[in-house]
Amino acid sequence: MDQHGELLKYFQDETSELLAGIDSDLLKLEADLGRAAADSEVIASLFRALHTIKGDAGMLGFDEVASVSHALENLVDSLRGGRLGLSSETIELLFEGRDLLTATIRSGIDGTQAPPALDEYLRRLDIVLAAGKDGRAGVGREEGAIDLELVPAVEPTRSVPAKELAAQRTETVRVDVDRLDQLMNLVGELVINRTRISDIAATLTRAIGNGNATLGALAKELAESAALLGRTTNEIQESIMKVRMIPIGTVFERFPRLVRDLARSLNKEVELVVEGAETDLDKTIVDHVGEPLLHLVRNCIDHGIEDPGLRESRGKPRTGTIRLGAFHEGNQIIIEIEDDGAGIDLQRVRGRAIEMGLLAESEQRSDRELMQLICAPGFSTADRVDAVSGRGVGMDVVKRTVLGLKGSFEIDSVPGQGTKFTIKLPLTLAIIQALLVSVGKELYAIPLDAVIESQRVDPSELRTLHGGEVIVVRGAVVPLIRLADFLGVASSRGPNEKVMIVIVGVAGRQVGLVVDGFQGEQEIVIKPLSDVVGRIPGISGATILGNGSISLILDVHALTAAQESGRGARAEFLAV
Amino acid sequence: MAANDSAQSANEQQLSGETVHLVCFRLGAEEYGLDIGQVQEINRMMPITRVPRAPSFMKGVVNLRGQLIPIIDLRERFGMATVEPTKATRIVVVEVGHNRVGLIVDGVSEVMKIPVERIDPAPEMLSEAQAGYVKGVGKSGDRLIVLLEAAAVIAGSSEAGAPQAS
Numbered sequence: 204m205d206q207h208g209e210l211l212k213y214f215q216d217e218t219s220e221l222l223a224g225i226d227s228d229l230l231k232l233e234a235d236l237g238r239a240a241a242d243s244e245v246i247a248s249l250f251r252a253l254h255t256i257k258g259d260a261g262m263l264g265f266d267e268v269a270s271v272s273h274a275l276e277n278l279v280d281s282l283r284g285g286r287l288g289l290s291s292e293t294i295e296l297l298f299e300g301r302d303l304l305t306a307t308i309r310s311g312i313d314g315t316q317a318p319p320a321l322d323e324y325l326r327r328l329d330i331v332l333a334a335g336k337d338g339r340a341g342v343g344r345e346e347g348a349i350d351l352e353l354v355p356a357v358e359p360t361r362s363v364p365a366k367e368l369a370a371q372r373t374e375t376v377r378v379d380v381d382r383l384d385q386l387m388n389l390v391g392e393l394v395i396n397r398t399r400i401s402d403i404a405a406t407l408t409r410a411i412g413n414g415n416a417t418l419g420a421l422a423k424e425l426a427e428s429a430a431l432l433g434r435t436t437n438e439i440q441e442s443i444m445k446v447r448m449i450p451i452g453t454v455f456e457r458f459p460r461l462v463r464d465l466a467r468s469l470n471k472e473v474e475l476v477v478e479g480a481e482t483d484l485d486k487t488i489v490d491h492v493g494e495p496l497l498h499l500v501r502n503c504i505d506h507g508i509e510d511p512g513l514r515e516s517r518g519k520p521r522t523g524t525i526r527l528g529a530f531h532e533g534n535q536i537i538i539e540i541e542d543d544g545a546g547i548d549l550q551r552v553r554g555r556a557i558e559m560g561l562l563a564e565s566e567q568r569s570d571r572e573l574m575q576l577i578c579a580p581g582f583s584t585a586d587r588v589d590a591v592s593g594r595g596v597g598m599d600v601v602k603r604t605v606l607g608l609k610g611s612f613e614i615d616s617v618p619g620q621g622t623k624f625t626i627k628l629p630l631t632l633a634i635i636q637a638l639l640v641s642v643g644k645e646l647y648a649i650p651l652d653a654v655i656e657s658q659r660v661d662p663s664e665l666r667t668l669h670g671g672e673v674i675v676v677r678g679a680v681v682p683l684i685r686l687a688d689f690l691g692v693a694s695s696r697g698p699n700e701k702v703m704i705v706i707v708g709v710a711g712r713q714v715g716l717v718v719d720g721f722q723g724e725q726e727i728v729i730k731p732l733s734d735v736v737g738r739i740p741g742i743s744g745a746t747i748l749g750n751g752s753i754s755l756i757l758d759v760h761a762l763t764a765a766q767e768s769g770r771g772a773r774a775e776f777l778a779v
Numbered sequence: 780m781a782a783n784d785s786a787q788s789a790n791e792q793q794l795s796g797e798t799v800h801l802v803c804f805r806l807g808a809e810e811y812g813l814d815i816g817q818v819q820e821i822n823r824m825m826p827i828t829r830v831p832r833a834p835s836f837m838k839g840v841v842n843l844r845g846q847l848i849p850i851i852d853l854r855e856r857f858g859m860a861t862v863e864p865t866k867a868t869r870i871v872v873v874e875v876g877h878n879r880v881g882l883i884v885d886g887v888s889e890v891m892k893i894p895v896e897r898i899d900p901a902p903e904m905l906s907e908a909q910a911g912y913v914k915g916v917g918k919s920g921d922r923l924i925v926l927l928e929a930a931a932v933i934a935g936s937s938e939a940g941a942p943q944a945s
Binding site for chain 1: 826828829830831832833837840841842845846847848849851877878879880933
């Protein structure tokens with residue numbers, strides 16, 4: 204990347220952090236509205252953020268960004284100086300300015316036109332500032348002019364001493380995620396080679412046997428050295444995993460603002476409580492978890508929390524509470540989204556499911572099963588479609604994204620008391636334990652966390668049900684998928700040989716995968732198949748084995764889902 | 780990055796004066812060229828791991844020094860008859876954006892420079908399978924070299940596979 208590109212990237216990263224900070228400061232100011240004077244710490248922090256953005260924008264020649272941040276800085280300065288009182292109008296003006304600033308930064312980075320509302324807003328701001336007590340706030344800013352005034356990085360009025368700021372700077376390094384990914388890839392290589400060297404050492408030891416003492420001793424040394432290499436590699440791997448971990452708070456950050464705006468537009472009163480924002484997890488997962496959380500929080504506000512009047516009549520506080528929490532449990536992170544709203548009306552869910560043809564009138568389902576119906580594509584109990592929800596895509600997206608991240612998703616609800624969504628996700632996705640199986644001459648990897656057991660059964664034990672092969676395991680009927688057919692290879696086993704089956708399970712459903720041989724367990728590094736290959740149903744990625752060959756990783760979710768969606772869908776899925 | 784690219788091409792123009800630098804290869808009787816800037820390396824044939832349920836021209840993936848690279852059989856991509864690999868068969872690894880892809884070709888002939896004036900726009904009589912990928916036709920002596928747009932060869936391959944995969 205050239206220097207300008209680097210600068211842009213830096214600007215983009217830094218401003219998005221600063222904007223998030225501005226958001227939380229504005230929310231704090233809003234919360235303090237009743238108080239006599241605004242919190243000077245918060246004002247100072249706002250001022251600092253705006254000032255930094257202004258400085259960076261000036262350096263990159265983003266005149267509009269510089270002028271809007273400068274104008275906002277003036278506004279904040281008037282608040283600080285007491286020339287302007289803190290009112291809900293001022294807060295609204297600040298929020299509006301913050302949104303315009305975001306849009307202007309975006310257009311600056313993209314090289315597009317600044318938002319048209321900008322000029323009008325700046326004029327309005329000028330009027331407000333001019334109306335301030337001493338009327339000198341507008342001075343020093345000319346319409347459209349670049350403000351090249353370079354204020355020292357740290358002003359004496361600021362609450363954070365210069366020394367402290369300097370100390371903070373040296374403790375963290377901003378690293379491009381691409382570089383981390385590259386490092387992770389390299390470590391993946393190292394892990395593969397470590398396995399390979401151990402293999403070679405073992406083979407060598409066997410080949411030499413007791414024949415040659417000198418060579419035997421060398422082989423032993425090689426094995427020891429390989430073991431040491433293995434230990435170090437593990438440590439490097441763990442350290443890099445840790446580096447890739449970022450707090451989930453980076454996702455939570457945008458919710459306070461979102462909840463505020465949404466509640467306001469729906470005339471509801473909602474308080475958001477965030478817990479465990481410091482809980483770490485892998486960057487890749489953090490990147491993907493935002494969307495499902497957004498759907499869930501929206502769902503809580505729209506469907507969960509009742510109107511203030513209704514809440515009071517039900518003996519609840521006017522203001523509803525949404526709790527967004529995260530914590531570690533073993534090798535997983537648990538994210539909970541809980542509201543104290545109306546809960547899910549299962550009778551209504553049932554009625555809707557029958558209307559949609561998902562359920563027959565006579566069919567009896569447990570509460571839990573009914574709850575799962577909410578996640579069916581297109582399902583919505585809302586009678587109207589609006590900008591927030593009701594289109595019936597939300598829960599479907601949540602479930603699919605979470606399953607895609609190898610996590611699980613649960614809904615608990617008590618009518619009248621509230622709803623709790625629980626998402627469980629693995630801490631990292633990159634390295635997993637896998638069972639290697641052969642199908643024809645090809646090797647495939649099955650994630651071990653999905654494997655329940657493996658069996659060798661006599662062909663006579665297989666049964667046919669609804670035209671599909673099944674096996675009965677301890678009384679439970681498990682449908683079978685012949686991987687050779689699915690993958691389009693000739694099976695290496697004859698019809699009378701024992702049938703080798705790997706039983707996998709996801710979310711309580713089981714499927715037996717018929718393979719040609721078990722090749723042992725191994726730690727594998729997941730690599731995505733290139734975009735160019737596109738999505739291959741039933742394959743979730745690939746890995747490089749110790750001998751340099753490639754093994755594809757089976758997508759157990761897709762395989763069980765294909766089974767579960769009935770025979771018709773299965774026939775379509777298997778027909779290639 | 781855009782600034783960088785234009786600086787680079789400006790440089791090339793200064794050095795070579797309006798020429799295009801090509802890697803040329805054969806497919807059957809025809810000769811093709813790819814901009815050298817897009818070609819990352821040229822390899823001999825190597826073991827390819829088949830990817831089931833992918834379109835037929837997507838031969839699979841290879842392990843190129845720890846990186847997984849998808850391999851496209853250019854003959855099949857262009858709707859030509861397929862052949863067994865020979866000693867001359869090569870995998871031309873191209874890089875477009877973030878994607879690296881290997882293209883199987885009958886053989887790599889040479890690297891050459893062609894003056895821009897000697898490149899004509901793509902003729903209309905091209906077969907439909909090829910039409911989208913051809914940038915133009917370059918002339919060198921009595922040879923005709925079909926200039927390919929690597930991005931087009933790679934793009935759409937996953938979409939093209941979709942109807943086949945279902």
